[in-house]
Every structure is written in structure tokens, then in C-alpha cells.
Amino acid sequence: QVPLVESGGGLVQAGGSLRLSCIASGRTFSANPMGWFRQAPGKEREFVAAISWTGTSTDYADSVKGRFTISRDNAKKTVYLQMNSLLPDDTSVYYCAAGNRFGPTSRARLAYADWGQGTQVTVSS
Secondary structure, X not given: OOOEXXXXXXXXXXXXXXXXEEEEOOOOHHHOOEEXXXXXXXXXXXXXXXXXXXXXOEEEOOOOOOOEEEEEEOOOOEEEEEEOOOOHHHOEEEEEEEEOOOOHHHHOHHHEEEEOOOEEEEEEO
């Protein structure tokens, strides 16, 4: 298991920015591809972004491409999600997750074994 703790959520006006962080404990973090998902009230949890264990490959949902950036610092065992030009539709609980393989399946929830508790992001119009 890779225990994960998210932080950085909050309330922001539309057009603003937030940076989410996810700190992982455990010695295998650098070997795990990481992902961010989000879940709005009454909706299913959806893929936001993923990053390979080296950080050289990334993938984004179409709805956030060009606005969000995923990155990682393996020395700090931390993955980040920089969110710019936020929209009210981005309001959700954001979760980070640790997977086993980066690739076409990285958009699927089943590709991730470990999940954080989530951090709330609220974007006001």
C-alpha cells in the first residue's frame, strides 16, 4: 500500500488558480505512476490527469487539458496538480491515486490500488 494525503484545496473564484499536493508515505512511491481524479456531488469519480513514475509522460482529460498540469517530485514523494483558469464546473473533491502501470489504462479507476481521502475544490462564479 501507498498511503496518500492530499492538500491544497479551497475556495477560489472562477479564473483563479490552485495547486494541489499529494504526499505519499512508503518506499515504493517513485515506482508508481500517479493519477488525479475528481468527483462532484451526484456524479461518478472521473479521471483528471496521470503521470508516469519518471514524470516524463503525462495524460489529461480533455476537460482540463491546457489548464491543469500534473508533476511529481520523487525525492519529496509528492505529486502536484497545478490548476489554472478554474471554472465552476471544476468544483469537486479531488483525489490522488497510486497505480501500477502508466499507459492507456491510466484513465481507469481500476488501474489504481491506493487512494487518498480527497481535498475539496470549490470554484465560485
